[in-house]
Structure formats: C-alpha cells, structure tokens
Amino acid sequence: MITERVHELLSEINQSVIENKEQLEAFRMRFISKKGVVSELFDHLKNVAPEDRRSVGQELNVLKNRVQERFQEFNTQLEESAASSQTSAVDMTLPAVPNQHGSLHPLTIVRRRIIEIFERMGFNVADGPEIETDWYNFSALNFPDNHPAREMQDTFFVRKSNGEVKDDVLLRTHTSNVQVRLMEHKKPPIRSIMPGRVFRNEAISARAHCVFHQVEGLYVDTNVSFKDLKDTLYHFAKEMFDKDSRIRLRPSYFPFTEPSAEIDVSCFICKGSGCNVCKYSGWVEIAGSGMVDPNVLANCGIDPEEYTGFAFGMGIERITMLRYGIRDLRLFTENDVRFLKQFEGA
Known part of the structure; x- marks a missing residue:
C-alpha cells in the first residue's frame, strides 16, 4: 500500500509546475511540512511488516529526497525569474546619470x-x-x-x-x-x-x-x-x-x-x-x-x-x-x- 502511494507521489512531484511563490508554498505544505503527505507515510511505516520495513523505508527516503530537490529547483527558478524581470524593467532609452564631481572647499x-x-x-x-x-x-x-x-x-x-x-x-x-x-x-x-x-x-x-x-x-x-x-x-x-x-x-x-x-x-x-x-x-x-x-x-x-x-x-x-x-x-x-x-x- 505504501509502496504504491510512493510511486503516485513521485509521479505527481515530477509533473508539478510552479509559477509563483504561492504555488511554491502550497507545494511545501503538501509535501514537506510536518502535516504533509510524506510525513504521514513515515508515520505509517510502523504498521509495515518487519521483514518489509527496510525496503519500504528506503523508498520513503527516495521520495523525501526527491521532494527536497524539486523544492530547491522551483525556488531557484523563481529567484532567477524575479531577477530577470527586474533587469528587463530598466528603461534603456533613459539618459545616463552623469557622474557627480566633488569640489574643494x-x-x-x-x-x-x-x-x-x-x-x-x-x-x-x-x-x-x-x-x-x-x-x-x-x-x-x-x-x-x-x-x-x-x-x-x-x-x-x-x-x-x-x-x-x-x-x-x-x-x-x-x-x-x-x-x-x-x-x-x-x-x-x-x-x-x-x-x-x-x-x-x-x-x-x-x-x-x-x-x-x-x-x-x-x-x-x-x-x-x-x-x-x-x-x-x-x-x-x-x-x-x-x-x-x-x-x-x-x-x-x-x-x-x-x-x-x-x-x-x-x-x-x-x-x-x-x-x-x-x-x-x-x-x-x-x-x-x-x-x-x-x-x-x-x-x-x-x-x-x-x-x-x-x-x-x-x-x-x-x-x-x-x-x-x-x-x-x-x-x-x-x-x-x-x-x-x-x-x-x-
């Protein structure tokens, strides 16, 4: 049951598209927060048969690491996009600001x-x-x-x-x-x-x-x-x-x-x-x-x-x-x- 859920979540994570900070925060709340789906799966690990607990635990760790990677990728993309938009907002047709010369007393x-x-x-x-x-x-x-x-x-x-x-x-x-x-x-x-x-x-x-x-x-x-x-x-x-x-x-x-x-x-x-x-x-x-x-x-x-x-x-x-x-x-x-x-x- 947990293994199937892990595969579903991996597919969902890989197909996710984040376009703004609000969507990034929603992604974090769903997958990374203490009340997120990944934390719930770790809570259910105690109900897995002892002989399967090792393999299931490894799959959960793969899921957890993938969530962290995707979150960092989305965050970096948004920061680069914000920096690019600020640069492009400069009006290159404006006259240059002249150098300010000092003066002796x-x-x-x-x-x-x-x-x-x-x-x-x-x-x-x-x-x-x-x-x-x-x-x-x-x-x-x-x-x-x-x-x-x-x-x-x-x-x-x-x-x-x-x-x-x-x-x-x-x-x-x-x-x-x-x-x-x-x-x-x-x-x-x-x-x-x-x-x-x-x-x-x-x-x-x-x-x-x-x-x-x-x-x-x-x-x-x-x-x-x-x-x-x-x-x-x-x-x-x-x-x-x-x-x-x-x-x-x-x-x-x-x-x-x-x-x-x-x-x-x-x-x-x-x-x-x-x-x-x-x-x-x-x-x-x-x-x-x-x-x-x-x-x-x-x-x-x-x-x-x-x-x-x-x-x-x-x-x-x-x-x-x-x-x-x-x-x-x-x-x-x-x-x-x-x-x-x-x-x-x-």
Whole structure:
C-alpha cells in the first residue's frame, strides 16, 4: 500500500509546475511540512511488516529526497525569474546619470592659490603646533605681560584635568608661533609663509569667528627694507585679485613689528562704491605687517645689528570673501551643500 502511494507521489512531484511563490508554498505544505503527505507515510511505516520495513523505508527516503530537490529547483527558478524581470524593467532609452564631481572647499582653493603666489616669489611653507606655550605665542613676540591678548576673554587657555587653567599653554592665536620656531632653529636668510588654523575667543558673526585660518609671512636677511614688504604685498594683491587692485598702508601698532602698518586692498566686491564687507569705505583690511622688531630677533637668537626682516599676516577667510564675493563668513563652517557646490570644478 505504501509502496504504491510512493510511486503516485513521485509521479505527481515530477509533473508539478510552479509559477509563483504561492504555488511554491502550497507545494511545501503538501509535501514537506510536518502535516504533509510524506510525513504521514513515515508515520505509517510502523504498521509495515518487519521483514518489509527496510525496503519500504528506503523508498520513503527516495521520495523525501526527491521532494527536497524539486523544492530547491522551483525556488531557484523563481529567484532567477524575479531577477530577470527586474533587469528587463530598466528603461534603456533613459539618459545616463552623469557622474557627480566633488569640489574643494573654497578656503582650500584660496589657501593653495596663496601658497602658489608666494612660492613663485621664493617663499617656502612652514608649519607648527596649534597647541602652544606662552613663550612662542606671546613672550618671544614682545607681548608685554599686561597685554589684553593674554586675557581669557581673548585667548583659549588649556585646562588641566582637574579644571585648573594652565597659564602657559593655549590654543595659538596666530601662526606667528611658527615664525619664532623658524628663527630659533634656522639661520638667515629665512623666507617662509605659515598657513594654518588659529583660535580666538570672539563672538561669531558675518565678519568674525572663534576658529579661522591665517597665513603669515616672514623674510629675514641683510638689508631687508620696508619697500621690500610693500612690493611683496602689492604683487600678491595683483595676483590674487586683479591687476587693477590697489593697496594702501595705514600706520598701526603690533608688539612684534616696528614700524607697523595695516594693509588695505580696494574692495573687490563693490569696486570701491561701498558694501557691508568693506563697511562702505571701498577698502578692506587684508593684512597686518611691519618690520620685525629687533627685540623679537634677539629673543630668537638672531643679531638685530646684522639682520633685518619683515613679517605680515592675513586671514584666509577674508581673502576668500573678497575673491568670490561672499558676504557672510559663517558660510565657510555651516557645511551647506548648496553653497559648496558653487565651487565645483574651481
């Protein structure tokens, strides 16, 4: 009886056709599940005469294996059919999706351009630590002990693990610390620029930020004059902005230079007519500069009787705002993709 039923089921299984998942599930329930016909036949094996139980059991195992094979075949066919239908659903007449090109950050573009201009004038690039000591950030640069820049409202000081402020360790407020390190360890002539990130405790606005980027320059040699400084910055302005750019020098004061001057460039945005970036003056301050103070040279082990030098420092954000007509400095740190995409391919 069981043998005849096995042959009937084998014939049914071999002739089965499965076209969808529902039919496959019905096949599984009928033949493979615990309540399926194959399981029922195994339950009846105990009623078979002992001398026939071995041969009947082998036939049931053949049936069980055949069911599993057919189920796997049907399942594979359905998966391949589904994959094929998905592939064929693609409309080959649609236009191709263009490659999405990334873009450099505008500050990176301008930083590289600044480096390129000064390298052509013979300056090399130097770098230094962002966490600095008071000596390299202030004292060696001729800052008096009571200078406002040393106050906590202007400078980020590093705290100890117990919360106590370490007065001699801070986040650098300018890249002048690299100038000191260069003069300490290298003999003149020195001609270098120092681009990098700096930190000041300032309120964030359209014109200021607590984290920004500077590039400073230093030239120390015999017979370096203020005219060399003026010619260097004038050439830079013409290369960076426009050949018709003008600069002006205003007397100023910095502890580390004497004499000192603020460098203004004619506003690249409004062409001198006045806007919020130039405070409606037609001029934008781009740099502080001057002749290196003899005390600074002496602090760094350079004889001020033999050598002279000039130094300058400018904000990369300010240069970028002028170059691209950007009116709000905060855009550089907000990571707005709509803003950054404007510099694609620049």
